[in-house]
Amino acid sequence: MVNQHRYCVIMCGGIGSRFWPYSRTDRPKQFIDFLGTGRSLLQMSYDRITSIVPPQNIVVVTNAMYAPLVKEQLPEVCDHNILLEPARRNTAPCIAWAAHHIAALDPEASMIVTPSDHLITREREFEASILKGFDFVENNDALLTLGIKPSRPETGYGYIQIGREVEPGILKVKTFTEKPNRELAEVFIETGEFFWNSGIFLWKASAIKQALAEHAADINNIFEQGNGIFGTDAETEFINANFPSCMGISIDFAVMEKAANVYVECVDFGWNDLGTWSALYDNSPRNKDGNVTQKCRVLAYNSHNNIFAVNSDKLVVVEGLQDYIIADAGDVLLICPKAEEQRIKLMVNDAKEKFGDTYL
Amino acid sequence: MVNQHRYCVIMCGGIGSRFWPYSRTDRPKQFIDFLGTGRSLLQMSYDRITSIVPPQNIVVVTNAMYAPLVKEQLPEVCDHNILLEPARRNTAPCIAWAAHHIAALDPEASMIVTPSDHLITREREFEASILKGFDFVENNDALLTLGIKPSRPETGYGYIQIGREVEPGILKVKTFTEKPNRELAEVFIETGEFFWNSGIFLWKASAIKQALAEHAADINNIFEQGNGIFGTDAETEFINANFPSCMGISIDFAVMEKAANVYVECVDFGWNDLGTWSALYDNSPRNKDGNVTQKCRVLAYNSHNNIFAVNSDKLVVVEGLQDYIIADAGDVLLICPKAEEQRIKLMVNDAKEKFGDTYL
Numbered sequence: 001m002v003n004q005h006r007y008c009v010i011m012c013g014g015i016g017s018r019f020w021p022y023s024r025t026d027r028p029k030q031f032i033d034f035l036g037t038g039r040s041l042l043q044m045s046y047d048r049i050t051s052i053v054p055p056q057n058i059v060v061v062t063n064a065m066y067a068p069l070v071k072e073q074l075p076e077v078c079d080h081n082i083l084l085e086p087a088r089r090n091t092a093p094c095i096a097w098a099a100h101h102i103a104a105l106d107p108e109a110s111m112i113v114t115p116s117d118h119l120i121t122r123e124r125e126f127e128a129s130i131l132k133g134f135d136f137v138e139n140n141d142a143l144l145t146l147g148i149k150p151s152r153p154e155t156g157y158g159y160i161q162i163g164r165e166v167e168p169g170i171l172k173v174k175t176f177t178e179k180p181n182r183e184l185a186e187v188f189i190e191t192g193e194f195f196w197n198s199g200i201f202l203w204k205a206s207a208i209k210q211a212l213a214e215h216a217a218d219i220n221n222i223f224e225q226g227n228g229i230f231g232t233d234a235e236t237e238f239i240n241a242n243f244p245s246c247m248g249i250s251i252d253f254a255v256m257e258k259a260a261n262v263y264v265e266c267v268d269f270g271w272n273d274l275g276t277w278s279a280l281y282d283n284s285p286r287n288k289d290g291n292v293t294q295k296c297r298v299l300a301y302n303s304h305n306n307i308f309a310v311n312s313d314k315l316v317v318v319e320g321l322q323d324y325i326i327a328d329a330g331d332v333l334l335i336c337p338k339a340e341e342q343r344i345k346l347m348v349n350d351a352k353e354k355f356g357d358t359y360l
Numbered sequence: 361m362v363n364q365h366r367y368c369v370i371m372c373g374g375i376g377s378r379f380w381p382y383s384r385t386d387r388p389k390q391f392i393d394f395l396g397t398g399r400s401l402l403q404m405s406y407d408r409i410t411s412i413v414p415p416q417n418i419v420v421v422t423n424a425m426y427a428p429l430v431k432e433q434l435p436e437v438c439d440h441n442i443l444l445e446p447a448r449r450n451t452a453p454c455i456a457w458a459a460h461h462i463a464a465l466d467p468e469a470s471m472i473v474t475p476s477d478h479l480i481t482r483e484r485e486f487e488a489s490i491l492k493g494f495d496f497v498e499n500n501d502a503l504l505t506l507g508i509k510p511s512r513p514e515t516g517y518g519y520i521q522i523g524r525e526v527e528p529g530i531l532k533v534k535t536f537t538e539k540p541n542r543e544l545a546e547v548f549i550e551t552g553e554f555f556w557n558s559g560i561f562l563w564k565a566s567a568i569k570q571a572l573a574e575h576a577a578d579i580n581n582i583f584e585q586g587n588g589i590f591g592t593d594a595e596t597e598f599i600n601a602n603f604p605s606c607m608g609i610s611i612d613f614a615v616m617e618k619a620a621n622v623y624v625e626c627v628d629f630g631w632n633d634l635g636t637w638s639a640l641y642d643n644s645p646r647n648k649d650g651n652v653t654q655k656c657r658v659l660a661y662n663s664h665n666n667i668f669a670v671n672s673d674k675l676v677v678v679e680g681l682q683d684y685i686i687a688d689a690g691d692v693l694l695i696c697p698k699a700e701e702q703r704i705k706l707m708v709n710d711a712k713e714k715f716g717d718t719y720l
Contacts, residue, residue: 021677297714297715299707299710299711299714301703301707310693312691313691314690314691314692314693315691315692315693315711315715315718315719316692316693316695317381317692317693317694317695317696317707317711318694318695318696319695319696319697319700319703319707320696320697320700321695326693326695328688328693330674331672331673331674331675332674332675332676332677333670333674333675333676333677333686333688333693334677334678335676335677335678335679335681335686335695336677336678336679336680337679337680340679340680343661343679347659347661347677347679350659351659351675351677354657354659355657355675358675359675
């Protein structure tokens, strides 16, 4: 039987701009059936946690504008488990709110915090890893992050360097490392001491509150003013009035890189953050020409290793394209070599500068 | 004052499949504002003839399915001047009908027959050429075709070889030649004896009827059965019953290549048949990167000499594309190198085979 003190926080307020225009401000990546499974990434994130924590303990934190999408895609989640951020402030304020909210409901709560837009292919290993992580944080004063066993010298991820092992598979964190260059990433892999930073965390609500108080007092003080309000009808009004005052900062930067009680559980459950078109391409089924197709119909001639991401049953006909992203979202069409996808951010900025919010 | 016996037949029943998907079966090339002038190619064809023949003598022949488009774009043309073909049968049956129709209204009629999807840039020269052609066919037993002074060894056009001059600028036709290969086209240009076959004709209605009787009796006999019916309320019923029995054949093949009284007027009025994407590209204004844009908004990075043909105010963002056609028609997107555009016909066939008429 699942532990009634265990909670899950699914963060789904991001805008997924790296997948523009397939991912749009009004329907970001996590709300899309990115892998053609019939379930969006958010729904898949929800599904895989339901065997681990009681469904009524699953809390979704998102931007207020995505409330209708969340309710449409997760009708099982009741309204008071959907926390609506009135402004975008990165993960630290999001987690601070969720921790205060959950601690008010259950002072003994432990919680997993997870992004909603990642791919996890081996769900049984995932479940076992999370159960083990809950056991650890419930029995230790610990902030636990999941480190993914690296399979290649990926330069798109942050890395965690491990220290001494405190129990099998759980180690002290020595350092957090930003995205390395190729040479450094190769060294990381060779040493065996570095794991990918997954952005999935476990801790007791009380432990993360304590850590926020110590390392991110500016943010924590804002939520401390709401004591007695969390979990009541007044919470929304309090958040709308005070949440925007928080500075935008990630939980890694605000807390994890500073706290002394940070541990990493080394896991290997087929994880990919699907953070880039190339990652999506690598994790999608390909046809014999190496082309990946999202939903649309494609006639491809002399064209290989492309990804076609089109939100409709449009027919896409291509001749002579190799290694391109072809993404069509009705009012925006993007054609860009996969190798140049880091330039998409610039393109979004140019589109905004020239045409305002029309195409965001 | 314009001559009341002069008529114009504008043929606009083609489906423009070479410009698929920008040109679609339900809105072919001639109905599109291809050059961004605010007028479709059909409207431009109509406009340039209004100073030459009386407006009430302008007859439009099209496929029945395009009746609404013609009426929308040419509200000046009354219903009884719109001849609706119940089937596609190429130009010979189209012209045979128009000739019988006009001859019934006016036995002394002379007529120009013109496609509706060509570009003519020098309208004053066009007008002078047409007036001269009318004079010639009204005073001679002649079938006159307009030969365009070639400016390059174009392999996409048919050529007309000229014979002896019968009056300044008007010569006997020696031969009609199919599309030549590059080497032959270069020889054609060097000799000075060859002109592009424009598909624009002038003749008396009685002369083309006579020529059809001699050289295309199968077709002509069908229309001869309708004598007494053309120009009356019974014409539509007669045509719907009999037109489909005609074989599909071009007027060049059925008559012009066989008749003895065929002449060519050598003209030079900035003509282009806009028969290919490359021709459209060559005749459209380019930006500093050599990109041509039809209607849509484009953000182009490291991309040159492309043509963007999109029937909406969609934003098209491209990186690293050179010499491509990017054509979007809502439910179909085509991305094809300009150099491979002859393959579009094959693509249309494949689309038809796989998806029926959905995307035609």
